[in-house]
Every structure is written in C-alpha cells, then in structure tokens.
Amino acid sequence: MKNKFYDYYDHDQSTESKLIAKYYLQKAKNDKNNLQIAEGYILMQFNETVPTALKYIDSLDIITQNIKGNLYPARTYLTKGNLYYKNDNLKASLDNYILGLKHAKMQNNQELIDIANMNIAYLNYYMGKYAAAAKTFRYYLYHTKDEYQQDPMRVSLITCYIELNKTDSANILIREGQKAAVISKNKYNISQYSYLSGLYSFKLKKYNDAISELSKAYDYFSSINDNNANYALFNIGKSYAALKNKEKAVQNFITLDANIQKTNSTSFPELREVYTYLIDYYKEKNDKVKQLYYIERFIKVDEKLDEQFKYLSTELPKKYDTPNLLQEKESIINDLQNRKAILNVSIVFLLIVLMFLSFLYYRSKKTEKQHRKIAQDLINSIEMRDLETREAKIVINPSPVIEEIATEDKPEDKITEDKTAKATPEDITQFILKELEIFEAKELFLKKGITSASLAKNIKTNTTYLSEVINTQKGKNFATYLNDLRIDYALNRLIKDKKFRSYKLMAIAEELGYNNEQSFSLAFKKKTGITLSVYIKEIEKSNNS
Known part of the structure; x- marks a missing residue:
C-alpha cells in the first residue's frame, strides 16, 4: 500500500495519494500497530x-517515544527536515538534518545515515558548494540500493556538473535520465530533464535551444504549481538577456517576481540577478516609479536571502548592496517629489562613478605592476642560472674531496627514510631517478599524452614505484612534476628563441605537449602567477632596453 501511495504522489496525483495515506493510518490505528501508525503519520504529512504537517510529525514523535529499534527519533528529525526544505526554510531544515544524522549515528542505522548525508548534500548544493555536493551525489548514485533515490541523485549531480563546467559528464547523465523517463512515461521526470537539457544548452551558449527546452519544462511545472517553474523562468529570462532581447528577458523576470509574491518563496540566491536586471532596465527607460518598485522588491527579497543563505551571500558578489540601494531609493523618492533635485543627484552619482572607476584603475595598475615584477624576476633568475652554468663549464676543477660531515638525524628524517625504504626499495629508487634524469635531459616530457602509466612502462617499472619516487624525491605528484618541467622549458626557450615567442598560443601549447591552449594557460598561470602574454612582453622589453 505504501508503494502505491508513493507511485501516486510521484505522479502528482495528490488526491489519490492522500486517500491512501488516510486509509493506511486508520487501518494502523484499528490494528493498534504503533509502527504502522508512525508510517501513517509520515504519509499524511506529505500533502498538507x-x-x-507539523502536527502530524508531532504525533509521529509522540507515538514513537516507546518504540524500540534504531529508526526513531532519527527518522522523525529527517522527516521534519524534509518538510522545512520543501517549504524554503533552509535554516530549520539544516538543524533537523543535523539532529537526524546525530541520532542515526548513535543508533548505528546506516540507511538513515545515508539519507541524512544525501539531504545535507542538497543543502550544500543550495548554498553553492557544488564540489562537496557532487561528491556525495556521485557516491550515492552508484552505491545506493534505493531506486527511489537514484533519479534525484542523478538530477542533483547533473546540476552540480553544469555549475562546475563538467558539461560532458552532465550530458551523459542527462541522456541516461531522459531515456529512463521516457520508458517510465513519468511526465514530471521528462519535464525535469527538459529543464536540465535547457541548463546544459545555456552553459554551452546555445541560447535558443535553451529557451526551447526550458519553455517545455515551464509549461508543465507551472501547470502543477511546482517550484521548478520559477527556476525555468529565471533561466529563460537569462537566455533572452544573453541574446540581448531585453524586452523578453524583462517579461519573464516580471512573471517570476509575480510568482514569488504569490508563494512568498525566495527559492534561490540568483534572484538578486532578476531584480538588479529589472532595476537597470527601468533606469535606462528613466521609469523612476518602476525602478523604485523593484528596488523595494530587491530589498525585501534580499533580507530573506541573507537570512536563508548566509554562507552563500558572503561569497556571491552583489551588484547592488543594500546600503547603496537604500540611499538610491531615497534619492529617487526625492526626485519624484521634487524634479529640481535632479542636478544634485546627478552630481553625486557621477562622483561615485568616478571614484569607482579610479579605484578600478588603481587596482588594475597595481596588479599589472606586480605581474611585471614577477615576470622580470623570472627572466633575471633564468639568465643568472644560465650564466652560472656557462661559468661552471669553463672552470676546470680537480676531483673534489668529499668531506663527510656528521650531522645528527632529526627524528622526522628517520621516519621519512623508513617510510620510503618500506615503500620502494633503494635500488629501484636510484634506477627510477636515473631514468627520470634521462627523461628530463632528452626533453621527453614534451611529448603529448604522457601519463604516469606510459612513463612507468617506458622505463620498465610500475606506476606505484614511479609515483612514490616522484612524490618523495621530487616533492610533488606526477601531474605537477610534468607541468613544472614543461613550464620551466617554456620559460627558458621563450627567452632564447625569438621565433618561439612569435608563435600563437595554441602552437606553443602543442610544442610543450599540451592538448589544448586552455590546459597550458592554466598550468603556466599556476606555476608562475602571471599570464604568458605578460611574460613575453617583459622579455621583449628586456631585449630592447
């Protein structure tokens, strides 16, 4: 009977699911079965x-006080957390999830621990912690035995991947989900994957495709008053904005604002973008009344968002912060009441703009100066190293007498040696180090497609030993080791080879063994702290001076 309830509930047949829940609870009471009465209360709260719903959950708490086992009270807290989450009270939701997780661990109920972890992952996603959320969603998608949880896991993982720019991974999961939804003929899931497909297209800047898919999703979700309709509207508006169709963007954002006012829901922090867009739009139109209206809407929504999304609100840059908007609000009110004040408002506004532009100019110049200093230091260090190398070749030294200096080994040094000895035999370590010298001397690191596996195969060892030697002897992992060699080579060659400096970015990346210019650019910036263009510019200056 419970399965039938969830089948109706998942297919938006609330009347049927409510009747089943009511029948289930009444039968459990007649049978005086407290466990089933508890289940009945859980089913009843879904459609209320x-x-x-809170009254039913309170009844659940009372009826389970004396029930033995490891389900309650953990399940009660998790149920209450889900209710708050569904109704946009994230703070209360998190508090109850934490309590549910605490009791699940105390009662050693792994199933409820998993559910709590998944629910907290949803909050992490909500707060913009996509990497942490994706890790949990990915684990439970492939490890959970609960088929009911698999589709929500997939949907949430897709949204994380899209936010993390892992579009290929997102596309694979979207196709999987669409196929499953078509087979099950589940209209909700079909619309959900239309929405995700629209997000995917938006990320790829295919805005017309995005609008098409998102509109399909919106038509369905709005027909059942589902909150996903607001997400669809938001992204439709963003797509039109990206296409420079301001009127269509504003039309969708106005509809979104109307929906939010009806439900009193502020579901996601990106709503700030809606109001700043509308404020800017009506500022361009010189429509002071509507500009003022949307500033007031922004302030009201922003207050709730700050309460709900404390973590996220500190990380997201705000185009308009509340104090400035309050000041602008007062200026506009005065302007509407007295047109003569427009000159003073304009002067103040221009001063703020000038100050802001001055600040941006100063900051950009300071950053530019820092980057130039980094580039100059790199060039000087490389030239100095080359000079020392040439001088070393000229000087003929007799065979040096190596003096053994007795030093007292530090305890931590002994520990490190012991660990290394246990991990990789000394003879193998020395063999690998010699092979790495050859690898570096012959500049084999410039070949494309080098992996730890391929290098280990070439030098006739295994990846475990190779990785261990690089980690312990070079002090870095294989990827960093390879990138450092390539970037050091690039730094030297760019100084010495004028023709190489004239290459396009893609050509330089290919010369160094990178598959694309983005990978090279990221590696160069990570290693040096500056861009390639800054480095080349400073070399040219140095040569011309």
Whole structure:
C-alpha cells in the first residue's frame, strides 16, 4: 500500500495519494500497530500545509517515544527536515538534518545515515558548494540500493556538473535520465530533464535551444504549481538577456517576481540577478516609479536571502548592496517629489562613478605592476642560472674531496627514510631517478599524452614505484612534476628563441605537449602567477632596453 501511495504522489496525483495515506493510518490505528501508525503519520504529512504537517510529525514523535529499534527519533528529525526544505526554510531544515544524522549515528542505522548525508548534500548544493555536493551525489548514485533515490541523485549531480563546467559528464547523465523517463512515461521526470537539457544548452551558449527546452519544462511545472517553474523562468529570462532581447528577458523576470509574491518563496540566491536586471532596465527607460518598485522588491527579497543563505551571500558578489540601494531609493523618492533635485543627484552619482572607476584603475595598475615584477624576476633568475652554468663549464676543477660531515638525524628524517625504504626499495629508487634524469635531459616530457602509466612502462617499472619516487624525491605528484618541467622549458626557450615567442598560443601549447591552449594557460598561470602574454612582453622589453 505504501508503494502505491508513493507511485501516486510521484505522479502528482495528490488526491489519490492522500486517500491512501488516510486509509493506511486508520487501518494502523484499528490494528493498534504503533509502527504502522508512525508510517501513517509520515504519509499524511506529505500533502498538507506546513502547520498541519507539523502536527502530524508531532504525533509521529509522540507515538514513537516507546518504540524500540534504531529508526526513531532519527527518522522523525529527517522527516521534519524534509518538510522545512520543501517549504524554503533552509535554516530549520539544516538543524533537523543535523539532529537526524546525530541520532542515526548513535543508533548505528546506516540507511538513515545515508539519507541524512544525501539531504545535507542538497543543502550544500543550495548554498553553492557544488564540489562537496557532487561528491556525495556521485557516491550515492552508484552505491545506493534505493531506486527511489537514484533519479534525484542523478538530477542533483547533473546540476552540480553544469555549475562546475563538467558539461560532458552532465550530458551523459542527462541522456541516461531522459531515456529512463521516457520508458517510465513519468511526465514530471521528462519535464525535469527538459529543464536540465535547457541548463546544459545555456552553459554551452546555445541560447535558443535553451529557451526551447526550458519553455517545455515551464509549461508543465507551472501547470502543477511546482517550484521548478520559477527556476525555468529565471533561466529563460537569462537566455533572452544573453541574446540581448531585453524586452523578453524583462517579461519573464516580471512573471517570476509575480510568482514569488504569490508563494512568498525566495527559492534561490540568483534572484538578486532578476531584480538588479529589472532595476537597470527601468533606469535606462528613466521609469523612476518602476525602478523604485523593484528596488523595494530587491530589498525585501534580499533580507530573506541573507537570512536563508548566509554562507552563500558572503561569497556571491552583489551588484547592488543594500546600503547603496537604500540611499538610491531615497534619492529617487526625492526626485519624484521634487524634479529640481535632479542636478544634485546627478552630481553625486557621477562622483561615485568616478571614484569607482579610479579605484578600478588603481587596482588594475597595481596588479599589472606586480605581474611585471614577477615576470622580470623570472627572466633575471633564468639568465643568472644560465650564466652560472656557462661559468661552471669553463672552470676546470680537480676531483673534489668529499668531506663527510656528521650531522645528527632529526627524528622526522628517520621516519621519512623508513617510510620510503618500506615503500620502494633503494635500488629501484636510484634506477627510477636515473631514468627520470634521462627523461628530463632528452626533453621527453614534451611529448603529448604522457601519463604516469606510459612513463612507468617506458622505463620498465610500475606506476606505484614511479609515483612514490616522484612524490618523495621530487616533492610533488606526477601531474605537477610534468607541468613544472614543461613550464620551466617554456620559460627558458621563450627567452632564447625569438621565433618561439612569435608563435600563437595554441602552437606553443602543442610544442610543450599540451592538448589544448586552455590546459597550458592554466598550468603556466599556476606555476608562475602571471599570464604568458605578460611574460613575453617583459622579455621583449628586456631585449630592447
């Protein structure tokens, strides 16, 4: 009977699911079965308003006080957390999830621990912690035995991948989900994957495709009053904005604002973008009344978002912060009441703009100066190293007498040696180090497609030993080791080879063994702290001076 309830509930047949829940609870009460009565209360709260649902959960808490086992009270807290989450009270939701997780661990109930972890992952996603959320979603997608949880895991993982720019991985999961939704003929899931497909297209800047898919999703979700309709509207508006169709963007954002006012829901922090866009739009139109209206809407929504998304609000840059908007609000009110004040407002506004532009100019110049200093230091260090190398070749030294200096080994040094000895035999370590010298001397690191596996195969060892030697002897992992060799080579060659400096970025990347210019650019910036263009520019200056 419970399965039938969830089948109806998942297919938006609330009337049928509510009747089943009511029948289930009444039968459990007649049978005086407290466990089933508890299940009945859980089923009943699904289709109710928050106050009524909380009464059912309170009844659940009372009826389970004396039930033995490891389900309660952990399940009660998790149920309450889900209710708050569904109704946009994230703070209360998190508090209850944490309590549910605590009791699940105390009662050693792994199933409820997993559910709590998944629920907290949803909050992490909500707060913009996509990498942490994706890690949990990915694990449970492929490890959970609960088929009911697999599709929500897939959907959430897709959204994380899109936010993390892992579009290929997102596309694979979207196709999987679409196929499953078509087979099951689940309209909700079909619309959900239309929405995700629209997000995917938006990320790829295929805005017309995005609008098409998102509109399909919006038509369905709006027909059942599902909150996903607001997400669809938001991204439709963003797509039109990206296409420079301001009127269509504003039309969708106005509809979104109307929906939010009806439900009193502020579901996601990106709503700030909606109001700043509308404020700017009506500022361009010189429509002071509507500009003022949307500033007031922004302030109201922003207050709730700050309460709900404390973690996220500190990380997201705000185009308009509340104090400035309050000041602008007062200026506009005065402007509407007294047109003569427009000159003073304009002067103040221009001063703020000039100050802001001055600040940006100063900051950009300071950053430019720092980058030039880094580039000059790199060039000087490389030239100095080359000079020392040439001088060393000229000087003929007799065979040096190596003096053994007795030093007292530090305890931590002994520990490190012991660990290394246990991990990789000394003779193998020396063999690998010699092979790495050859690898570096012959500049074999410039070949494309080098991996730890391929290098280990070439020098006739295994990846475990190779990685261990590089980690312990070179002090870095294989990827960093390879990138450092390539970037050091590039730094030297760019100084010495004028023709190489004239290459396009893609050509330089290919010369160094990178598959694309983005990988090279990221590696160069990570290693040096500056861009390639800054480095080349400073070399040219140095040569011309």
